[in-house]
Amino acid sequence: MAKVPVIEQCVVSDGFNQEFMIESLAHYLDRNKNLVFPHRHNFYHFVLFTKGGGSHTIDFERFEVEPWQIYFMSPGQIHTWEFGENMDGYVVNFHKDLFKDVLLRSDYLMMFPFFSGLVRDGVFVIEEEDRNLVTEILDRILQYRGDVSFIKASLLYLFQLLNRQRISSFSTESSVYNHTLLRNFLNLIESNFKSLRLPKEYAALLYITPNHLNALCKELLGQSAGEIIRDRVILEAKRLLVIKDYSVAEIAYELNFNDNSYFTKFFKKAVGVTPEEFRKKLINHI
Incomplete structure (x- = not known):
């Protein structure tokens, strides 16, 4: 029986770490030029756009790319994209069990709405006041991407920071x-x-x-x-x-x-x- 292609982490990884990958979006797209067909991931995936245009589709919902938009995908969601020229930003892939040894709750990531698997929660624009800090965190992870403990702590900090945007809208x-x-x-x-x-x-x-x-x-x-x-x-x-x-x-x-x-x-x-x-x-x- 035919199936939707499932992209394994090792296929799109840059070879540095099979549990985790961070890379500039421009370099990632250059290495994965043919990755334009509908496909699933067996890992968590998010992309922050800092420049460029085009569109991407998650679970049949289409989004126009804009600077400082970020999207999150959970394992199993279907995805494709049509990007323009001069794309850049950050792309992060990580194994679903990356935090297994540091978190007591196996469902901890589900606390963050952008990891719910619901498209309505997974695509948003980062608020201007947080943009410098977000890129600083991602740049540090790029710099120390061989330090797994640093990666885990930094990603959890980033998720908490992004989640704050949602929580701040709850006034009572x-x-x-x-x-x-x-x-x-x-x-x-x-x-x-x-x-x-x-x-x-x-x-x-x-x-x-x-x-x-x-x-x-x-x-x-x-x-x-x-x-x-x-x-x-x-x-x-x-x-x-x-x-x-x-x-x-x-x-x-x-x-x-x-x-x-x-x-x-x-x-x-x-x-x-x-x-x-x-x-x-x-x-x-x-």
């Missing part, structure tokens, strides 16, 4: 609580979307009422809880439709639909086209 204790509750809901969806499809099932896991969950989602994301669950199922369907030899019936089974026709109706209602039509359109753009 109740606001922080609501965002934490929402994050827990999204994490539960990530683990259970194939088997749990009803908001009341997630509300029970969060020890709140379905009405509370729905109001929270409406307030913070502008969508109902049911729409958010549906969108995660649709995203997985789109990811699987990239696999050309994976039949629609197989995708329906993989996503725990009772039959192919119900899956097709579900997909068309959300996307506006059938799974086969979506696949044909996607293939024509590859």
Whole structure:
């Protein structure tokens, strides 16, 4: 069965460290000139653009490149790009277990919204007041990239710095609580979307009422809880439709639909086209 290409760390690494890589974006693109097809990574990946233009697509959402934009990707997300000339910045890849020996919580990275695997959280522009410090951290990591302990400490510092941009927008204790509750809901969806499809099932896991969950989602994301669950199922369907030899019936089974026709109706209602039509359109753009 054909699959979306999975890019291994060793393939794109500069050979210095198989668990971690940092490199100027210009040099990275020069070494990986053919890396323009849709692909997945089996590692965490982020890029900071300091100059250049073009676009990049993560999980079928397209973004125009602008200076000081940063994007984060978690293992499993689908990615491609179309960059212009004179691109530069920083690119960082690191193994999913890089922090395993220094962090007590295995899910620690999930505390940071940009590592949630949700595109809405993974692409943003760094605030002007933090730009010099961010580049200073990345330059120091480049300088001492042979020191694994320094790399780990510096990356965690960088993640905390970037996370501060989000936290600073939460003005009250109740606001922080609501965002934490929402994050827990999204994490539960990530683990259970194939088997749990009803908001009341997630509300029970969060020890709140379905009405509370729905109001929270409406307030913070502008969508109902049911729409958010549906969108995660649709995203997985789109990811699987990239696999050309994976039949629609197989995708329906993989996503725990009772039959192919119900899956097709579900997909068309959300996307506006059938799974086969979506696949044909996607293939024509590859």
